[in-house]
Amino acid sequence: MNAKGILKISDAASLAIHTMVLLATHPDETFSIPEIAAVLKASQAHLAKVAQRLAKAGLVSSTRGRKGGFKLEGDASQVSLLEVYEAIEGPLVATQCLLSERVCRGQRCVFGDLLTEVNRQVRDYLANTCIGELTDVFGLVREKRS
Numbered sequence: 001m002n003a004k005g006i007l008k009i010s011d012a013a014s015l016a017i018h019t020m021v022l023l024a025t026h027p028d029e030t031f032s033i034p035e036i037a038a039v040l041k042a043s044q045a046h047l048a049k050v051a052q053r054l055a056k057a058g059l060v061s062s063t064r065g066r067k068g069g070f071k072l073e074g075d076a077s078q079v080s081l082l083e084v085y086e087a088i089e090g091p092l093v094a095t096q097c098l099l100s101e102r103v104c105r106g107q108r109c110v111f112g113d114l115l116t117e118v119n120r121q122v123r124d125y126l127a128n129t130c131i132g133e134l135t136d137v138f139g140l141v142r143e144k145r146s
Contacts (some may be wrong), residue, residue, distance in 0.1 A: 011046070013089050016053070017084050019051060021131050022040070024072055027071075030063055031070055033051065039138065054087060060072060077133070080127055080130055097109070097115075
């Protein structure tokens with residue numbers, strides 16, 4: 001049995017979304033890759049690559065050095081989950097078929113309208129949910145770094 005269920009979002013996109021929400025918990029502070037990785041229980045190497053892509057997209061800023069790291073760029077209430085997803089994966093494309101090559105004849109699918117409806121719900125959720133709305137999910141209390 002697959003523990004992740006039917007919805008598939010890449011590890012990179014999931015890390016990006018979680019990272020952005022985490023940064024939004026303290027929008028004026030810088031988080032290091034080790035700090036973020038510890039909270040998300042993620043590989044520092046993978047996370048560093050994801051964070052660089054977020055920086056390239058202008059969603060976060062990065063600072064080098066001992067007190068360096070990543071900081072939210074802009075207003076968390078203005079950044080949708082879809083923007084974050086697409087910064088990592090490119091445009092979200094609706095899945096028309098679960099097989100690599102369509103085999104159903106005509107317009108009918110064995111899944112009926114399920115794929116269309118799931119695609120719509122996922123897009124609507126990602127487009128209409130801003131990272132600023134989700135900052136309570138971590139319950140992170142952070143001491144000031146010196």
